[in-house]
Amino acid sequence: MKKISIRTVSIVIFLITVGIGGMLALISSECTRQFQNLQNEMERFIQCESALQQMQAGSDYLEKQVSQYVQTGQYIHMDFYLKEIRETQRYEKACDYLQQEFGGTTAIKPLESAVAYEEKLREQEFYIMRLMAEVSFADEALWPEEIRGIALTAEDAALEQEQKQERALEILSGHAYKILRTNEDNYIVGAKQALGQQTRNNQNHAQTVFRDVYLKFETGVAVLIVLVLLICIILWKLVIAPLKMYGKSIVKGEIFPVVGARELQELATTYNKVYQENLVAQKLIRHEAEHDALTDALNRGAFDKILSIYEQGDTSFAMIMVDVDVFKQVNDTYGHSVGDKILVKVADNLQREFRSIDYICRIGGDEFAIVMVDVGSDLKEVVREKIAQVNESLSNPTDGLPAVSLSVGVAFSDRENPGDSIFKDADKALYKVKNSGRNNCGFYEG
Known part of the structure; x- marks a missing residue:
């Protein structure tokens, strides 16, 4: 299995x-831009509606003032x-706005027709107002400049003043004027529909783009969440x-x-x-601490510990x-x-004769x-035989020593009439053998 580096994974x-973050930043920027576009289209739609209403209101206002002037x-x-024409100019301002926003599109054609009408x-x-001016003003010098130029x-000039007012009323209520008014209204309605549809199309497009961008943003966030989980x-x-496994291994050694x-x-x-090396070193140190350097038998310190354990058990x-x-x-x-070689030989013979x-x-x-x-006093002869075998080997050397x-x-833990300690009782048995000529095995008898 290929090893995976933390450094590689981190990079x-x-x-x-960084890539996903950059992508999300770009998507977020685009999402903001498209949302702004959507807001702009919504505002544009509202302004379009308002402008068309202003056009209609301006045209109706002019008709109303002419009608009241005639009447x-x-x-x-x-x-x-x-004043409406010179200063307020609702109709003109609305037309200028719509021309600026929708100029060059097919939706502007109904508006142009309405303006023409x-x-x-x-x-x-x-x-009509020129006719009425002759009725209202005796002095032509008081006429507005726009009226004098007509x-x-x-x-019509040959008509009497009362006839001129009637002529003005006739034109205002006549079929031709009404046709013009009707056509203009129709084209304003058509412009309203066309421009409204245009803004709605733009708005729908902005909504679609915004949804797509927002979906990408959500996808990016989902990918980022998956990345974090990964x-x-x-x-x-x-x-x-x-690391948890390492901790448990340390506790368990x-x-x-x-x-x-x-x-x-x-x-x-x-x-x-290092652990294996330490085990070997500890084993060696423990061995050296517990064994005699010359014979490799257990030393006095190990003997004292072993004897204490068995005496208490x-x-x-x-x-x-x-x-x-x-x-x-x-x-x-x-x-x-x-002498050292003989001690080694004694230890080897004892190791070979007794059990592991x-x-x-x-x-x-x-x-x-x-x-x-795991022996009792009933196995005296077994012990005696083992010692005899060792003595036989040591008494008949073949190695030049x-x-x-x-x-x-020997003292058994189940002996009769035990003394102060089993060590002293075994030592008493040894002393007895040594006083009886050596080269033998004796047992504590109480």
């Missing part, structure tokens, strides 16, 4: 996060009419779970499982190597004390080097002790 996650002959209505209506209305037909899973699998990210696997491998055992006979003479005669579960210990210079486990023998004292 990949960083790049992906009442009051100059103020002409003044209101001219409005111009014809105003020509009619100015002519010439009457010869037929990061959590990766961190758990590559880092957190292995075990090696680390080689799992997780490459760096953690390398850490686990290094730790396990319920398991039956035998305490066997061993001395190498006249060992001082061997050392004096053959030297310490030969028994404890062979060197507790002094030429003194050995054996804790023979001088012959030696062992004096052995």
Whole structure:
């Protein structure tokens, strides 16, 4: 399995996060822009509706003022009419706005037709007010400039003042004027429908684009959420779970499982190597601390611990004390080097003769002790035979070393009339053997 590096995963996650973050930033910017476009189209639609209403209102206002001027002959209505054209200009302003917003589109054509009819209506209305001006003003110098510039037909100019008012009323209520008015109204309605449809189309397009962009934004957020979950899973699998395993291994005193990210696997491998080396070192240190350096038998410290454990326990055992006979003479005669070899030979023979579960210990210079486990006093002869076998081997050497023998004292944990301790009782049995000629095995008898 290919090892995955935390550094590699971090770089990949960083790049992906930056990429998604940048993408979301761009989408968010586009989403904001499209939302603004949508708002603009909504505002444009409202302004379009308002402009068309202003056009209609301006045209109706002019018609109303002309009608009232004709009916009442009051100059103020002409003044209101001219003020609307000169200053207020609702119709013109609305037309300018719509031309600016929708110029160049097919939706503007009905508006242009309505404007053309409005111009014809105003020509009619100015002519009507020219007729009424002769009725209302005796002095032509008081006429507004727009009115003075209009010439009457010869037929209308020859009419009397009352006839001129009737002629004005006739034109205002005549079929031609009504046709112009009707056509203009129809084209304004048509413009309203066309321009309204245009703005609705733009609005629908903006809505569609906004929905698409917003969907992309939601998708990006979903991907980001999935990425965060994936990061959590990766961190758990590559880092957190292995660290939890390492913690449990430390508590249990075990090696680390080689799992997780490459760096953690390398850490686990290094730790396990050090752990194994420490085990070997500890085993060696423990062995050196518990064993005699010369014979590799257990030393006095280990013997004391083992004996204490068995003395406090319920398991039956035998305490066997061993001395190498006249060992001082061997050392004096053959030297310490030969003496050391004999001690090693004694330990090897004892190890070979007794069981692996028994404890062979060197507790002094030429003194050995054996804790023979799971035995009782009924096995005296077995112990005697084992010691005899060792003495037979030591008394008939084939390795060039001088012959030696062992004096052995034995005390069983189930002995009758035990003394202060099993060690002392075994030592008493040994003393008795040594005083009886050595090279033998004796038992404590109370």
